[in-house]
Amino acid sequence: MKIAVLALQGAFIEHERMLARLGISSFEIRRRQDLEESFDGLIIPGGESTVMGKLLRELCLFEPIRAKILAGLPVFGTCAGLILLARRVANDERLNFAVMDITARRNAYGRQLGSFNTRADFAGLREIPMVFIRAPYIESAGEKAQVLAEVQGRIVAARQNNLLVTAFHPELSDDFTVHQYFSDMVAGGLCPRVEGLE
């Protein structure tokens, strides 16, 4: 299994370290030619969604990556990655991949003073540490999306077929649960099936 990590800006090295500790090989996508390498899944890291959205287009990565996602490539987006995948963003007109049936809210907890960490259940598996940095949350999830975690009554993780998103940063903790969950999705192949979803 090989997982690509979008490395345009943000905390991509932290994801690569998590994958390495799980024994999963990864490589960075910074340019169009990096897409020539074959890979089984993609991680879109935390960082600034405005920066990544712009660089994706200017470096000619946007269309080919979107096509791969629509074709069923398993993708895991954290924080800014969640914003890039959301079909609707409540407080921003700029849309990016717009493939996941959720409405996200950017900087939903306010500025850095609003950043926090907590623990909550993830996907009924176990309670895990969750780090929120100027984080978004999911204001509402459409029928096609399955809620995987909630904090203070807000949706902070969800899945829709091949798409997994978290508003928090599992890559900043020592807990492998979410990365393991994603690698299981990838192992399931393209378009892994989720019960109750199309």
Next chain:
Amino acid sequence: MENKRFELNKNLAQMLKGGVIMDVTSPEQAAVAQEAGACAVMALERIPADIRAAGGVSRMSDPKMIKEIQAAVSIPVMAKCRIGHFAEAQVLQAIEIDYIDESEVLSPADDRYHIDKTAFEVPFVCGAKDLGEALRRINEGASMIRTKGEPGTGDIVQAVRHMRMMMAEIRRVTSVSEDELYDAAKLLAVPYELVWEVHNTGRLPVVNFAAGGVATPADAALMMQLGAEGVFVGSGIFKSGNPAKRAAAIVKAVTNFTDAKLIAALSEDLGEAMVGINEQEIELLMAERGK
């Protein structure tokens, strides 16, 4: 300080990595910077080149102007306070700034003590010329470090000197034997625990950006290849002929800092770079403020 807060503040710096933080003096410039791909902006009344030209005492910016910039962009907003001026820092925290730069660019308010940054909830970034300065600032609570370089000059030589010095000292600390770390701590004038951490991890305990003199995409690529995790650009953008284009080019150069072909293309037709001053021509060395 609650350790959790320090961790969250270090984490925000991790999110900025691989990005460019741009000095802006108005909401309009802030919008240009965000549009060009800045991962954060530094709100200040005068950019370093103008501070240098104007002379006199340079202070924290007007909170009203900072708030207007906060309202104009969705990316993090940073602002500078004077070295040792904890009351200015309290003001910046009160308006919920995302990061405070305790900066040698402004006139120091205290020629002996830096701010006790552990007393604050908001994060601090501080300048450093070498490993000792960096670890002293981290010990005081800084959750991000940048090289000092020489602000407002457009001359990269000092940023290079400081980054090379820091990296060389990190390599040295990494390679000495454990029983020599006590002496290393003594020579660096920093706590043993921090030297021990550098020894074991081979890097600074916090994110380290380059700053002070970056004016071109190639300057940015140089600093990234020397080990910077991102770049601050102060006067280099809005003192140049075509700020939006230059800013966007520097952003792309930071992402693909080893792709010389791309950087060649990015460097074409950028218009005039900031004029710049050579280090021998400067009367005021800002980097010598606050050690």
